[in-house]
Amino acid sequence: MTPRRFVLCATPAQGHAVPLLAIARRLVGDGHQVVFFTTEHYRDRVTATGARFVPLAPECDAHDLMVVNPDREAKARRGLRGVKEDLRRIFLAPLPGQFSGLSEILSDFAADAIVADTMFLGAFPFALRPRSLRPAVVCIGVLPLAMTSRDTAPFGVALQPGTTALPRLRNATLNWVTEHIVLRDIQMLAQRRLAETGSPPFTGYFIDLPTRVVDAYLQATVSGFEYPRADLPASVRFVGPILAPPSAGFDPPGWWDELGAGRPVVHVTQGTLDNADLGRLLLPAIEALAGDDLLVVATTGGPDPGPWRAALPANVRLERFIPHDLLLPHVDVMVTNGGYGGVQQALAHGVPLVVAGDSEDKPEVAARVRWSGAGIDLRTGRPSAGQLGDAVRRVMARPTFAARARSLQAEISRTRPLDTISEVLLAVADPAGGGR
Numbered sequence: 001m002t003p004r005r006f007v008l009c010a011t012p013a014q015g016h017a018v019p020l021l022a023i024a025r026r027l028v029g030d031g032h033q034v035v036f037f038t039t040e041h042y043r044d045r046v047t048a049t050g051a052r053f054v055p056l057a058p059e060c061d062a063h064d065l066m067v068v069n070p071d072r073e074a075k076a077r078r079g080l081r082g083v084k085e086d087l088r089r090i091f092l093a094p095l096p097g098q099f100s101g102l103s104e105i106l107s108d109f110a111a112d113a114i115v116a117d118t119m120f121l122g123a124f125p126f127a128l129r130p131r132s133l134r135p136a137v138v139c140i141g142v143l144p145l146a147m148t149s150r151d152t153a154p155f156g157v158a159l160q161p162g163t164t165a166l167p168r169l170r171n172a173t174l175n176w177v178t179e180h181i182v183l184r185d186i187q188m189l190a191q192r193r194l195a196e197t198g199s200p201p202f203t204g205y206f207i208d209l210p211t212r213v214v215d216a217y218l219q220a221t222v223s224g225f226e227y228p229r230a231d232l233p234a235s236v237r238f239v240g241p242i243l244a245p246p247s248a249g250f251d252p253p254g255w256w257d258e259l260g261a262g263r264p265v266v267h268v269t270q271g272t273l274d275n276a277d278l279g280r281l282l283l284p285a286i287e288a289l290a291g292d293d294l295l296v297v298a299t300t301g302g303p304d305p306g307p308w309r310a311a312l313p314a315n316v317r318l319e320r321f322i323p324h325d326l327l328l329p330h331v332d333v334m335v336t337n338g339g340y341g342g343v344q345q346a347l348a349h350g351v352p353l354v355v356a357g358d359s360e361d362k363p364e365v366a367a368r369v370r371w372s373g374a375g376i377d378l379r380t381g382r383p384s385a386g387q388l389g390d391a392v393r394r395v396m397a398r399p400t401f402a403a404r405a406r407s408l409q410a411e412i413s414r415t416r417p418l419d420t421i422s423e424v425l426l427a428v429a430d431p432a433g434g435g436r
Contacts, residue, residue, distance in 0.1 A: 012039030060097025098122020240415025288389030338362035
């Protein structure tokens, strides 16, 4: 195998960066040269993979806007207004700067391929150029597949798909209205940002840019979790979830042996984003399940759990973080706000879900949980204790939810995501051997 050169580009948030860190570790281990382009906040994690770290310029590093920004979680920033603000400030505003930084990397690092997560938009102007004038460009799908299709409604409205005449008419109407009216201003902004890079124009809907122009689009889930599309581009391939490596050095809390005591276990998490206000999901779930004969294991994902521990019900254990690969084998139901990576981890362990999220891509994740039959979508980001309690008990009482989760677990177990990604990267990196 001829060693190759790769540049990996990650949006500065954990759900986007962690899968690419796993890819970097694999590529370096296989003897390839890797440059990793992302936020300064991940310098140590990148260098631990053996890749060379290059930081985003401060003016195009949206880490603090995404991760350290409580105002973003306010009610007024949710829904369409929040989506537009995120697209403008977090994803489209940095595009020219990301492109410029990536161009500088490529000026003295002759990469064979650029690998970017779904929303690192600064990588995609390269894909608009003729293949003979650029490296291969590969996208890793770390969000639900967002592309225009006759079989799906617009990404963000969280409607179930449909392939017959009436749903397709609905889809066509909503897709046109979204592109030309609802998000017209974002579409025009995307075209301006692309024009600033000097790349050839992309005249389609901006949300289709990744799937329509790259050499390979590798979606980090299985087809059983994603909506079927008769018009799926040939570039799209389902490779399975990129799971975290086995945890090492974990010091179990004193209550850890209770996981094997015979009681059902419910895990509650608000993930790593949208967790500043634990009253949105975690605390109502604790309240809902306080009187049930089960063990509730809740994690804050960031906030200090100390202030809440003194008043916890007897059947609740609260920690900041517990590795999912160690916890989920003991879990019967997971309650989550719908982070894509966390949901994939749950399904990889055959754990059915209750999902309540209304920010970022979370409504679309929840809608796919509903569609796949692996859990319940509460269709809100602030459920009541009654809604949560009823949903958890329903999932535990109806074996069909667990059966669907186990079916997806079996499908996931047949995937080899890092092997497949490595094989695809080597193929597209050589235009004569399979690249476009």
